[in-house]
Amino acid sequence: MSFPSLGSHRLLFVTGKGGVGKTTIAAGLAQALASQGKSVLLVALDQRSEIGDAFGVSNLGFDPVRVSDGLSVMVLNTEAALQEYLKLNLKVPIVTKLGPLANAFDFLANAAPGVREILTIGKLCHEVRQRHYDVIVADSPATGHIVGYLAAPEAINSFVRVGLIRSQTDWMVEILHDPAQCGVVAVTTPEEMPVVETQQLLTTLAAETSVRVAAAIVNRMPEPVLRGPALALAETLVAERPGIFETEALEGIVTATRLAISRRAEAERQFDVLASVVNGSFPIITQPNVINAADSVAMTAIISESLAEEIS
Amino acid sequence: MTTLRESFDGCRIIITCGPGGIGKTTSAAAMATAIAASEALRVLVLTVDPARRLADALGISGIGNEPQVVPLDGPGELSVAMLDPQSSWDALIRRQAADEETAERILRNVLYQNLTRRFVQSHDYIAMERLHELVTRDAWDLIIVDTPPTRNALDFLDAASRMADFFSSRFLKWIIAPTRSGVAGLATKPLTYIADRILGNQFLTDITEFFVLLNSMYDGFVERAREVESLLQDDTTKFLVVSTPEAIPTREAAFFDGELRKRNLRVGGWLVNRMLPQSLGSESVTTGVAVLAQADLNALATQLAADPSMLSEVRDRMVTLAEQFAILADNEQRMARDLATGPTPVFAAYTAEGEIDTLTGVTNFGRRLLLAERVLKFD
Numbered sequence: 001m002s003f004p005s006l007g008s009h010r011l012l013f014v015t016g017k018g019g020v021g022k023t024t025i026a027a028g029l030a031q032a033l034a035s036q037g038k039s040v041l042l043v044a045l046d047q048r049s050e051i052g053d054a055f056g057v058s059n060l061g062f063d064p065v066r067v068s069d070g071l072s073v074m075v076l077n078t079e080a081a082l083q084e085y086l087k088l089n090l091k092v093p094i095v096t097k098l099g100p101l102a103n104a105f106d107f108l109a110n111a112a113p114g115v116r117e118i119l120t121i122g123k124l125c126h127e128v129r130q131r132h133y134d135v136i137v138a139d140s141p142a143t144g145h146i147v148g149y150l151a152a153p154e155a156i157n158s159f160v161r162v163g164l165i166r167s168q169t170d171w172m173v174e175i176l177h178d179p180a181q182c183g184v185v186a187v188t189t190p191e192e193m194p195v196v197e198t199q200q201l202l203t204t205l206a207a208e209t210s211v212r213v214a215a216a217i218v219n220r221m222p223e224p225v226l227r228g229p230a231l232a233l234a235e236t237l238v239a240e241r242p243g244i245f246e247t248e249a250l251e252g253i254v255t256a257t258r259l260a261i262s263r264r265a266e267a268e269r270q271f272d273v274l275a276s277v278v279n280g281s282f283p284i285i286t287q288p289n290v291i292n293a294a295d296s297v298a299m300t301a302i303i304s305e306s307l308a309e310e311i312s
Numbered sequence: 313m314t315t316l317r318e319s320f321d322g323c324r325i326i327i328t329c330g331p332g333g334i335g336k337t338t339s340a341a342a343m344a345t346a347i348a349a350s351e352a353l354r355v356l357v358l359t360v361d362p363a364r365r366l367a368d369a370l371g372i373s374g375i376g377n378e379p380q381v382v383p384l385d386g387p388g389e390l391s392v393a394m395l396d397p398q399s400s401w402d403a404l405i406r407r408q409a410a411d412e413e414t415a416e417r418i419l420r421n422v423l424y425q426n427l428t429r430r431f432v433q434s435h436d437y438i439a440m441e442r443l444h445e446l447v448t449r450d451a452w453d454l455i456i457v458d459t460p461p462t463r464n465a466l467d468f469l470d471a472a473s474r475m476a477d478f479f480s481s482r483f484l485k486w487i488i489a490p491t492r493s494g495v496a497g498l499a500t501k502p503l504t505y506i507a508d509r510i511l512g513n514q515f516l517t518d519i520t521e522f523f524v525l526l527n528s529m530y531d532g533f534v535e536r537a538r539e540v541e542s543l544l545q546d547d548t549t550k551f552l553v554v555s556t557p558e559a560i561p562t563r564e565a566a567f568f569d570g571e572l573r574k575r576n577l578r579v580g581g582w583l584v585n586r587m588l589p590q591s592l593g594s595e596s597v598t599t600g601v602a603v604l605a606q607a608d609l610n611a612l613a614t615q616l617a618a619d620p621s622m623l624s625e626v627r628d629r630m631v632t633l634a635e636q637f638a639i640l641a642d643n644e645q646r647m648a649r650d651l652a653t654g655p656t657p658v659f660a661a662y663t664a665e666g667e668i669d670t671l672t673g674v675t676n677f678g679r680r681l682l683l684a685e686r687v688l689k690f691d
Contacts, residue, residue, distance in 0.1 A: 019333015019561070142332070194333075226629055233618055234626045242615060244607040252596040253604065255589055256634035259663075291640060 006214055006311040007033055009183050010128050011136045011175065013211075015146040016187030017197040021219045024296075025187045025287070026139035027054035028303025034070035035308055038134040041127060042073045045120055045140050045149075049075050053296040072133070081119040117152035118169075125172045128181070143201040146184070150176060150209045176211050183214025188274065190218050190267035195274050202277065213282045216274065220289040222267050225260045235261060285310045316552075316659040317347075317682040320580045323550045325447070325543070327457045328583075329572075330554035331564040335585045338668060339554055339661075339681060340458040341366055341392065345671070346678025348388035353453040356391045358443065360460045369674050379446070384671070391452070400438045401428040408532040414525055423522040440540045447543060550580035553656065557584050557644035562651070569656050582656045583684065584648050586663045592641040597634045604631065652687045659684040 006012065006029070014029060016022035023044070030042035041064060044051040052060040052075075055067040062080035064072035127136050140146050148155075153169035153176065176182050186201055188194040198216065205211060226234050237245050238258045245254060271286070278284055287306055293299035320326055328340045337359050344357035356379055367375050370382045370392065377396040384390045402419055409415035418424050428438075443457055543549060551572050555565035565582065572579050590596075604627060613620040652658040661684045668674050 017333065018331065225633065226626060230622055230626050230629075233616070233622060234630065236616065237626065237630070243612040244604065244609075245612075247603060249596075249603040250600045251591045252593070252638070253600040253630050253634040255591050256597070256637040257630045259588075259592075259637065260633045291636065 006183075006185070007036060007038065007135075009135060009181060009214055011124060011138070011182040012185050012214060013138045013140045013146060013150070013183070014185045014187060015140040015143055015201070016219075017143050017194045020187050020189045020194050022142070022187045023049070023051055023139050024054065024299055024303055025185070025217055025219055025307075026137055027051060027300045028307050029185065029311075030071055030073075030135075030137040031068065031300055031304035032308040032311060033135050033137070034068060035304065036312065038070060039132075040071045040135045040137060041133040042071065042137045042139065043124065043127075044073070044075045045138055047075060047077050049139065051075065051139055054300040056297045076120060076123060078116050078119045081123045085119065085122065117149045118156050121149055121152050121172055121176070122168070125175050128175055129171070143186070143197045146201070147204045147208050150184070150205070150211045154209070176209070179212040179214075183212050185214055186216045187219055188216065189220045190222075190270040190274075192270060195270045198274060199277050215282055216278060216284045218271055218274065218284060218286045221271070221286040222260070222264045222289045225257070225264050231261070314657065314686045315682065316581055316583065316684045316686075319657055319659070319686075320550055320552070322548060323454065323580065324548040325443070325455050325457065325546070326550055326552055326580070327459060327544075328552045328554050329459045329568050331561045334554055334556045334561050336554045337458050338366060338674075338677070339583065339585060340456050341370070342668070342674050342678030343681050344392075344454075344456045344678070345370070345382070345384070345390055345675050346682050347454065348384055348390035349386035349675050350388070350679070352387040354389045354391075354451065355454045355456065356393065356446065356452040357456045357458070358393050358395060358446065359458040360395045360439065366668065366674070369668055369670055371671055379451075382671075393446070395439050395442055397438050398428055400442045404438070404441060405529075408529045408536075410528055414528060418522070418525045421518060421522045421525070423518050437537075440544070441536060444536065444540045444543055544577060547578075550578045552580055553582040554585055555582070556586045557647050562647065566651075566654075569654070573655065579656050581686075582651060582654075582658045583661055583681065584644075584651065584658060584687070585661050587644050587648065587660045588637060588641040589662050590641070590645075592634070592637045593645060594635075594638040594642050597638040600634065601631050648687045649689060652689045658687040660687050 012029070014022055014026035016025070026042065026044075030040045034040045042051070044060070049060075051073060052058050055071075055073060057065060057067055057073070060073055060075045062074060062077050062084075064074040066072045124136055124138055127133060141149060153172040156169060184201075184205065186198050188198045202213065205213065225231060234257055236242070238254050238261070241250075241254065244250065271284075275284060285307070287303060290299060290302050293302055326340075326343075328336050330336050340359060341357050344355045347353060348355040359375065367373065372380060372382060372392070375392050375394040377394060377399050379391040379393040382390045382392055405418050405424075406415050409418065439457070439459065443455065446452070446455060553565050553569050553572070555561040569579060569582060609623050609627065610620055612618075613623045616623070648658055648660050659681075661681050668677055
């Protein structure tokens with residue numbers, strides 16, 4: 001079966017349950033795309049994101065910073081996005097901070113339906129249209145919130161009946177709904193809760209938007225312990241502890257093997273659950289459980305290399 | 313040596329907080345179960361995100377907004393409830409509104425619906441408000457609260473005072489009466505202009521109606537917010553910071569710990585969850601590897617009727633696995649001891665894979681958490 005490869009998209013939303021390594025995967029994916037010669041913009045949608053850690057840079061903000069060949073990173077800030085939007089669209093000369101209005105704006109952006117979402121999606125789609133970059137990778141809100149963003153352009157149509165935004169949602173929808181241009185990358189780990197959340201994401205995504213999933217990434221997949229009869233033998237050794245394996249001194253070795261076997265078995269079970277839900281409608285990419293990365297930068301490099309093989 | 317339970321002795325409220333994906337919900341439920349199973353206390357666990365498997369293990373079909381008793385052997389009593397922000401908000405509005413018509417108008421307002429569904433701070437506030445409501449029922453001796461795993465999860469600590477600030481804010485007054493004062497009118501203009509141009513005037517009508525209605529409940533809200541605040545500061549309320557022995561969760565948990573202390577709230581402990589068993593430390597593994605290296609595997613192969621070369625392949629793999637785990641286990645122990653140099657007592661809980669499928673499993677895991685011993689700075 002052939003799918004549009006991840007590398008052929010213009011806009012990718014990387015999402016996942018908290019704790020599954022969403023940001024690490026987003027950073028690794030952006031780096032992998034850049035290493036294939038694309039010019040990539042990685043956008044963290046959470047204002048408090050520490051995505052800079054993945055590249056060893058700090059204090060990232062709204063202005064993209066080049067972190068390596070072909071890769072720039074920015075942290076989206078809705079107030080800045082609004083200012084940019086106003087400058088581009090209304091010719092409102094708000095060049096300084098919104099000042100006393102900032103708090104009011106912050107409240108409104110949280111409270112009013114879709115304001116934060118539409119500014120975010122609007123900025124991303126704007127970058128797609130500007131063509132300064134080949135690909136925009138968005139380190140997106142967690143699974144529970146991403147659908148609200150992706151559905152924002154349509155949602156706002158039902159709420160805002162007049163006004164400038166109304167007229168601009170059409171081209172956003174066009175980009176979002178084109179599977180050749182835009183896709184969601186659903187990151188999970190092979191564990192029960194993250195897989196359950198991924199299933200829920202697929203359901204709500206299909207019910208509330210027309211945005212497609214480009215791929216699922218099963219992160220931190222433990223390696224097989226052993227295969228076939230060798231695995232069966234190892235299972236016998238740790239279950240029955242015959243001969244030398246009975247000794248107290250081998251407690252650690254036995255525990256390690258037991259833990260590795262049960263983790264791998266549970267991971268395979270969860271992978272199968274996901275695979276049966278996905279049912280071939282998009283590719284599932286597995287990533288190894290990296291345990292020897294010296295720091296976040298090393299981690300990004302490892303994930304990027306491993307992903308590069310999958311997306312070429 | 314102090315145990316986790318001793319550190320929270322006499323508490324009426326235990327609030328667990330920490331980043332997502334670290335087993336916070338399971339830990340809170342397991343502790344509540346284990347306490348009810350062994351102490352003559354009426355325990356309630358208030359969760360935000362129950363795993364289906366956990367509900368199954370507790371023998372209930374689902375967890376709802378209203379506390380539900382979990383049948384349990386033991387001297388105590390266990391109830392569970394899940395926070396449903398929307399229905400909790402609706403109930404609060406019904407309680408606080410002057411009359412039914414006001415309540416209905418608020419509940420129907422588009423802005424209200426959106427605010428309560430999506431405004432993160434509103435979830436934080438309602439979690440604390442809900443806690444207050446349950447405390448005043450006086451039906452439990454101990455309530456364990458599992459907080460939402462948002463990055464800004466500490467907002468719930470300030471949610472009450474922010475809510476009070478918001479109601480008394482000039483912003484709210486501008487919105488409600490934009491033209492009354494010259495200064496306020498000017499300040500509102502850009503906002504109205506922007507909102508009108510971008511969002512259209514229907515939105516402004518909705519927002520104004522919403523705030524006018526909400527303003528009628530000002531006194532009630534502010535008073536409740538103060539009560540919630542004093543509940544958090546009470547002597548018998550303690551926080552339990554939860555993390556796993558990994559860099560990012562630890563950094564986030566350290567942030568929580570610091571913020572709680574900054575507010576002079578009581579932190580009873582820091583639970584490092586899912587630690588690898590101590591038998592996986594390098595000391596134990598190295599001894600095991602030496603013993604295994606000298607062992608005669610041929611006899612064992614005969615005994616098991618196994619191919620000797622396959623047996624040695626399996627042995628080599630087992631040694632490699634143990635050595636990999638040993639590096640991790642040593643790092644985790646070092647990390648826990650480093651954390652223990654801080655002001656918060658650190659407790660280590662060892663990994664509980666596949667254990668929480670049954671009520672017995674949950675209870676046993678909870679017992680292990682309660683008996684978790686304080687990690688000392690030096691070994």
